[in-house]
Every structure is written in structure tokens, then in C-alpha cells.
Amino acid sequence: MSVTAAQGFTAAGIAAGIKENGKADLALVVNNGPRRAAAGVFTSNRVKAAPVLWSEQVLKGGLVSAVVLNSGGANACTGPKGFQDTHATAERVAEVLQVNAAEVAVASTGLIGVTLPMDRLLPGVDKAAAELSAHGGEKAALAIKTTDSVHKTAVVEGAGWTVGGMAKGAGMLAPGLATMLVVLTTDAEVEAPALDAALREATRTTFDRVDSDGCMSTNDTVLLLASGASEVAPEEGEFAEAVRAVCADLARQLIGDAEGASKDIRVDVVGAASETDAVEVGRSIARNNLLKCALHGEDPNWGRVLSAIGTTSAAFEPDRLNVAINGVWVCRNGSVGEDREGVDMRYREVVITADLAAGESAATIWTNDLTADYVHENSAYSS
Amino acid sequence: MSVTAAQGFTAAGIAAGIKENGKADLALVVNNGPRRAAAGVFTSNRVKAAPVLWSEQVLKGGLVSAVVLNSGGANACTGPKGFQDTHATAERVAEVLQVNAAEVAVASTGLIGVTLPMDRLLPGVDKAAAELSAHGGEKAALAIKTTDSVHKTAVVEGAGWTVGGMAKGAGMLAPGLATMLVVLTTDAEVEAPALDAALREATRTTFDRVDSDGCMSTNDTVLLLASGASEVAPEEGEFAEAVRAVCADLARQLIGDAEGASKDIRVDVVGAASETDAVEVGRSIARNNLLKCALHGEDPNWGRVLSAIGTTSAAFEPDRLNVAINGVWVCRNGSVGEDREGVDMRYREVVITADLAAGESAATIWTNDLTADYVHENSAYSS
Structure with a gap:
């Protein structure tokens, strides 16, 4: 092997x-x-x-x-x-x-x-x-x-x-x-x-x-x-x-195997005007510390996904954005969608689908949650 | 008042x-x-x-x-x-x-x-x-x-x-x-x-x-x-x-008063070719989770500062970068500088000085360390 x-x-x-x-x-x-x-x-x-x-x-x-x-x-x-x-x-x-x-x-x-x-x-x-x-x-x-x-x-x-x-x-x-x-x-x-x-x-x-x-x-x-x-x-x-x-x-x-992680998070950006837009949005979501903490707490906090999308320069209209977490469309048209109570967050893998409703391009970014273990491992690394 | x-x-x-x-x-x-x-x-x-x-x-x-x-x-x-x-x-x-x-x-x-x-x-x-x-x-x-x-x-x-x-x-x-x-x-x-x-x-x-x-x-x-x-x-x-x-x-x-923070970190970028460069570098340092964890652990990990600077588009030569933590120039000319053991990390305020050796501009960005308390507070916020 x-x-x-x-x-x-x-x-x-x-x-x-x-x-x-x-x-x-x-x-x-x-x-x-x-x-x-x-x-x-x-x-x-x-x-x-x-x-x-x-x-x-x-x-x-x-x-x-x-x-x-x-x-x-x-x-x-x-x-x-x-x-x-x-x-x-x-x-x-x-x-x-x-x-x-x-x-x-x-x-x-x-x-x-x-x-x-x-x-x-x-x-x-x-x-x-x-x-x-x-x-x-x-x-x-x-x-x-x-x-x-x-x-x-x-x-x-x-x-x-x-x-x-x-x-x-x-x-x-x-x-x-x-x-x-x-x-x-x-x-x-x-x-x-x-x-x-x-x-x-x-x-x-x-x-x-x-x-x-x-x-x-x-x-x-x-x-x-x-x-x-x-x-x-x-x-x-x-x-x-x-x-x-x-x-x-x-x-x-x-x-x-990421340091201290308890969740593997797949961010699927779809409906993007270009692959570049999809990657930019995916990275912005993947790097949002508040979202990563929420997912660690098994909280399907889609507001933080929208907040992350909003910092990008990708083509989209805020009131057309849709977000699903583990298949449940908790945000539709930039506002409250299906009941977030329906999102099953028990498993290690979490899938966030962000639909920009702006085109046909897509990209997937993988990230992890942010945990106290990550902080511990990286605050003690060189000392 | x-x-x-x-x-x-x-x-x-x-x-x-x-x-x-x-x-x-x-x-x-x-x-x-x-x-x-x-x-x-x-x-x-x-x-x-x-x-x-x-x-x-x-x-x-x-x-x-x-x-x-x-x-x-x-x-x-x-x-x-x-x-x-x-x-x-x-x-x-x-x-x-x-x-x-x-x-x-x-x-x-x-x-x-x-x-x-x-x-x-x-x-x-x-x-x-x-x-x-x-x-x-x-x-x-x-x-x-x-x-x-x-x-x-x-x-x-x-x-x-x-x-x-x-x-x-x-x-x-x-x-x-x-x-x-x-x-x-x-x-x-x-x-x-x-x-x-x-x-x-x-x-x-x-x-x-x-x-x-x-x-x-x-x-x-x-x-x-x-x-x-x-x-x-x-x-x-x-x-x-x-x-x-x-x-x-x-x-x-x-x-x-930032959530869960134990350190207030002042990032002074000096010697930049422009204020825009200084702000970009300051933000990159301020957003580096690994550095923020290290500072939480009172570890003057200047390698993570250089790693963060290296992701920017600012004008600099890697082998001319200097970094001080709380006044001790732990990195000189992109390499090992003064003894990091000399850095006193006991206080809440930490000052990182990043000298790009590329000009006369400067900017200051304030940030905090990344702590288990931040993770805890933000994983339990909406639940």
C-alpha cells in the first residue's frame, strides 16, 4: 500500500x-x-x-x-x-x-x-x-x-x-x-x-x-x-x-483527522454564477469561526451562514439565498425556511448546501468545526 | 455620561x-x-x-x-x-x-x-x-x-x-x-x-x-x-x-470585552509600502486561528506570524521581515532573532509588531486570542 x-x-x-x-x-x-x-x-x-x-x-x-x-x-x-x-x-x-x-x-x-x-x-x-x-x-x-x-x-x-x-x-x-x-x-x-x-x-x-x-x-x-x-x-x-x-x-x-475536530463539514455551494464565486463563498462559510462553533454545538445556525455569504463579492441577491443543513432547507429566499428542529446534527459529517440562485456553477469545500480541543492542542503545541 | x-x-x-x-x-x-x-x-x-x-x-x-x-x-x-x-x-x-x-x-x-x-x-x-x-x-x-x-x-x-x-x-x-x-x-x-x-x-x-x-x-x-x-x-x-x-x-x-477572550492583542504593522498593505497584513495576523491559540497559551509563536504575513499580497521580502512580541524582536530578517524566552506574556495585553521593511506606512489592528471559552460561548448561544 x-x-x-x-x-x-x-x-x-x-x-x-x-x-x-x-x-x-x-x-x-x-x-x-x-x-x-x-x-x-x-x-x-x-x-x-x-x-x-x-x-x-x-x-x-x-x-x-x-x-x-x-x-x-x-x-x-x-x-x-x-x-x-x-x-x-x-x-x-x-x-x-x-x-x-x-x-x-x-x-x-x-x-x-x-x-x-x-x-x-x-x-x-x-x-x-x-x-x-x-x-x-x-x-x-x-x-x-x-x-x-x-x-x-x-x-x-x-x-x-x-x-x-x-x-x-x-x-x-x-x-x-x-x-x-x-x-x-x-x-x-x-x-x-x-x-x-x-x-x-x-x-x-x-x-x-x-x-x-x-x-x-x-x-x-x-x-x-x-x-x-x-x-x-x-x-x-x-x-x-x-x-x-x-x-x-x-x-x-x-x-x-483535523486537530481537535468533532465534525467534518462539507460545504456545497450551488447555483453560483461561476466556479470562482462558488469557491469564494464556500471558503467564507468554511472560515466563519462563529458558525464552526455553532456546528460544534450541533446548532444548525443558518444565520451565520448567510452572514458569511454576505461578506463575499460573489453574484447573489440576499433575498434569493437558500441554505440547507443536512438536507433541511432552514433558509429560503434569505429568510426563515423549514423548521430548524428538523435538522439531525448527531453525526460527525455535516453537509451545508448554500444555493446562491445566481447560476449553474458549484464547488465543494471541506472544513471542520471549532472546538475547545483545537484551542487546547494549538495553545500548547510549541510550549 | x-x-x-x-x-x-x-x-x-x-x-x-x-x-x-x-x-x-x-x-x-x-x-x-x-x-x-x-x-x-x-x-x-x-x-x-x-x-x-x-x-x-x-x-x-x-x-x-x-x-x-x-x-x-x-x-x-x-x-x-x-x-x-x-x-x-x-x-x-x-x-x-x-x-x-x-x-x-x-x-x-x-x-x-x-x-x-x-x-x-x-x-x-x-x-x-x-x-x-x-x-x-x-x-x-x-x-x-x-x-x-x-x-x-x-x-x-x-x-x-x-x-x-x-x-x-x-x-x-x-x-x-x-x-x-x-x-x-x-x-x-x-x-x-x-x-x-x-x-x-x-x-x-x-x-x-x-x-x-x-x-x-x-x-x-x-x-x-x-x-x-x-x-x-x-x-x-x-x-x-x-x-x-x-x-x-x-x-x-x-x-x-470580547467573548471568551483572555488576551487583547494589538497588531502594529510598520514599515509597510502603503496603509492598505499594513491593514491587509494586520488583518491576516489578527485572523490566524493558530496564532490566536498560541497567544492564549502565552506562547510567543512568531512562526505563525510569518506564516500569516506570507498569505498576503503586501509588498515585502520574506528574508527582510522582522517581528517583535511585547518588544522582543524574536524574528529578524525572516529568521530566528532574540531569545523567545525573554518575552513576558503574563499580561492581558499583547503587542505584536510586524516590520515589513518595505516602506514608511503603518496601521494597527486589535484582536483577541482564541479560547475554549469562546468556543463554549458560541456553541451554546442559540440553543
Whole structure:
């Protein structure tokens, strides 16, 4: 499963001692070919971690032989020293695997503003390389966890080829990619430009529409590596759909494991004049702290949905807005609709449908409720 | 004090029975002249409550004889019935005070999506009118409270004239006005256009820069009424400064009483290329839930400040950013600065200084921390 479900890949996950608690914190994913085409999508945050700056350059070449990922430190806001550390990590991987350092992507996650313990990380690279295995995907997925309660993997099978992947992420989940590291692998024969197109389209409607807490990370990285080991070249649309499906699966898992959350909230915006409008409205609803608190309290407070819609620039008339919560149209034509007592709020998943009555476009944004546990987890994180 | 500090005004605050708990819920403020010039600023939310739609029209005339305010219900998202209720309220005030209904402003606050109990509200207008007094400002301020723990009033004395005011607001405090109702009064001789200019400039840098929870209300209303009773026409700049000072005082009180907050956070953005940039960055920092949780935990987590700055379109170079928390420059040139252990976080007020090193402009945004109490208060509000 995970990144080793596709042929041609080995992986490992080990404890290098970067985390004080001795848990696994270093993962290595290696593409053994015959091909090593790759694509990547990174955070749109303008404050980018050193590994993001490095990996963006690596991906410009369209070739990745290996990815090294660490938890226990984001290596963000660490200045020139941080970039040197990322570079040294890639060089060590290149040396031990006998590949080109310019084809080694690096990803990091953890606290911002702290430099990595390189005296532990570099020996960890050697240790991980020694444990590389075609069954190592699970361990790799475990080693990139931070506040994640579970590791996340997904696999989709094509006709003779496979797309698999792993993800980490539990907080700082917001658009322009959620805070997360994702590595996808495939044994399909696909060139870098087609990988790039499939990955960008997939992330646009999956990871980019996960907005758990409105906070965008400095480290978000999604990589897609193709080994070509299946010797099958799938039809382009079929391959793109498989990549999208794996991304959607992992994105849903991220929301399901968001820090302190007790509800997974799907915001379906329909009747929008454009997809852009639908996304803007969905994000505004997903980021409304008062609504997120109300949903935590199992209160179908549709007034807060309208209040959130009203802050956007989307096309709509206030007296034509309709809102359903879990299928009950509690707001019709901008005013009181069906009885809110009829809304069943007992389950973890909540569906908010916002009908702008302004067109035919739609979009879905996933978010979570806001809980005392979220506050607790994030007020104690670095102390 | 409050709205009756200036000559020419009477006010009252009574319990009409709109609130189930029997607390005061209806306030009346009357301008007895000789003049009755007025200006108003309203929410920029496109979903506007009925009283906002009504009062916007009233204020276009530049004349206000009386303001009637109720807590216990926002009369927002209540359709044509809600607008009729607002109209009927203004008519009742006009009738009992023998003034023109087109000069009666109405403001409401409370839960969205519920119609007002007019059978209680209208008799309440009569009762309030019977209790009007030149010492009624305090009672009026008490009657507009919702989740406010204290009532808010402020007064500034000019040379022979006075500006005073009252405010309510504790949640849904965000820009384009915080969620609040504010009535300011003055006995200065000032015409409506000058009142409007002074009020707009004052709200722009005070109430509009309070961003407690990022949630914008449907009901925000700020009114300024001038009686001319002092027979003094102040110099324009002096008057504008007095209005600004009263607004700043009330805005600071709103932040100090925000729902569930344990910290008042002043975000000073300096070195910005423009005031617009400074405000955008300030808001982004003020709305970062992860940072707000960290500050609640007295954790000077500057990485989250940088992460928030990075999501803006303001002019800056990541490796030139500097951040101080309570005077300690914990981030210099986008990387680790002075020891974060030196930051004293024990006090309620926290000052974050973000230096963009990109120009000479600055702006200050006020916000609060994010606490379990905020979650609790807002998950149980309407149930």
C-alpha cells in the first residue's frame, strides 16, 4: 500500500532522533525506475520553508529519484542555515543512493523557526537507506506524522498500473494547499508534463478545497513520482482521474483527522454564477469561526451562514439565498425556511448546501468545526 | 455620561420582554435639538438586517430625531415581515414622540433569523418614552447589551461642547465595522456633511480595525447625532479628533470585552509600502486561528506570524521581515532573532509588531486570542 503500492518504488520510515520522544521522524521514498518522471505542487504562502525552495528547483527538472521527508521540524524561517541544511540532506541522500542530488526532493514538517538537528538527521538518512523495502510504504507514512492521530494512505488501481500515496496533515490545513506533505507514486508510463497537468488539476479540486482552520502552511508539498515499471501508458483522462481519486481520498482523510475536530463539514455551494464565486463563498462559510462553533454545538445556525455569504463579492441577491443543513432547507429566499428542529446534527459529517440562485456553477469545500480541543492542542503545541 | 453627556439629549433603557430573561432590552435616544443633524455608518455585509436597510434610508436625509435600539433579536434574515416590523417600530416612536418617522433610526442586535415579538416591543416603546431623562444614558447603554459583560460608554469634552457615546458588542467583531451598535451624541453645532466626514474617518481607523473573530455582522450601526444645544461651532479638525477619540475609546472597550477572550492583542504593522498593505497584513495576523491559540497559551509563536504575513499580497521580502512580541524582536530578517524566552506574556495585553521593511506606512489592528471559552460561548448561544 501507500507509496510502495506501485511497482518500482521502495520506501522506509525510521526514528532518527529529530523528535524528542523517539518516534519515527524520517522517511525515504525511492524511485527505482526504469523512469523517474515527476511533478510537484507547493504552498502558495510567500514565506516558504527551505525544503520547499529547494524542491521547487528540483521539480523544474521534471526528474526525481528520491524524496526524503522529516517530521519534528519544518525548517521554515531558518535563514541561510536552513537552506544549507536542506541542501546537505539532499546531498547525503544522493551519496548513499548513488543518485544526483539535483533529483532529490526534500520535505519537512513540524515547528517553524527552529533549525534541524543535522547531527541526528544525516545519520538517519543512512539508516533509512539501509531499510528501504518494497513493503516500506506504511512505515514511511508513519514517519511523517506530526499531530496526526493516524497515518493516511490511498491506492487506486488502473488497468495494469497503480497510483498510490501517503499524506500527513492535521493542523494548518488551508487553501493554496493544506498543511501537509503528500507523496504519490505510480508505475504508469507518464511523462513529466502529463504528470504535472494531472497533479495540478487534481490538487485544485481536492487539497486546495480542504480548509480546516484557514491557516496556510509554509511547507505544503505534493509530489507525484512515476517509475514506468508497469510498462503501461494509460489513457490521459483515465490516469488523471486516478490521481484525482487518490488526492480526494487523502484530502478526506486529512479533514477526518483535523486537530481537535468533532465534525467534518462539507460545504456545497450551488447555483453560483461561476466556479470562482462558488469557491469564494464556500471558503467564507468554511472560515466563519462563529458558525464552526455553532456546528460544534450541533446548532444548525443558518444565520451565520448567510452572514458569511454576505461578506463575499460573489453574484447573489440576499433575498434569493437558500441554505440547507443536512438536507433541511432552514433558509429560503434569505429568510426563515423549514423548521430548524428538523435538522439531525448527531453525526460527525455535516453537509451545508448554500444555493446562491445566481447560476449553474458549484464547488465543494471541506472544513471542520471549532472546538475547545483545537484551542487546547494549538495553545500548547510549541510550549 | 454616555449619550446624555452632551446637552439636548434624553435617553431611556427598559425591559420590554423581548429577552426571555427579563433583562433590559429596549433603548431610546432622543435629540431635543435645537438641531438634529446626523450621520451614520453601517455594516458592509451584503446581507443586511431590516433595521440597517431602514436606517440607511433615514440617514440619507441627514436628520435624526430619535434612535430606538433593541437587544434580544437582530431582525436579520427575516424577509418582508422583518422590514415591516422595523417600519412599525419607527412609526410607534414617531407617534409617541410627535416626530417624523423618516427621522427615526432603528437598530437591533441578537440572534439572526428570528422575528421580533412586536406585541412586546411596541408597548416597550411607550414605556421607554415615558422614562426619557437627561440622565438616562447609562440605562440606555445597559439595555443594548447582548453577550456583553459590561456596558460601554465614553465621553470627550471640547471647549464648551461634548461628544459622548455608548456601544454594545462582544462577538462577531470584525471589519467593515465590528458587530456592534454605537450611538454617539454631541451638542456641538455641526452640519450633517461635517458629521458624516468626521464619523467616516473615525470609524475607518477605530471600529473598522477591531477584528476580534473575523466575523462580520449583518447589523452593525454607528450613528452620530448633533443637537447644537451648546451653541458652539467647534473647529472642524478639533471636532473630528473628539469623535475619533470617543470611537477609539469604545473600540478598545469592545476588544476588552470580547467573548471568551483572555488576551487583547494589538497588531502594529510598520514599515509597510502603503496603509492598505499594513491593514491587509494586520488583518491576516489578527485572523490566524493558530496564532490566536498560541497567544492564549502565552506562547510567543512568531512562526505563525510569518506564516500569516506570507498569505498576503503586501509588498515585502520574506528574508527582510522582522517581528517583535511585547518588544522582543524574536524574528529578524525572516529568521530566528532574540531569545523567545525573554518575552513576558503574563499580561492581558499583547503587542505584536510586524516590520515589513518595505516602506514608511503603518496601521494597527486589535484582536483577541482564541479560547475554549469562546468556543463554549458560541456553541451554546442559540440553543
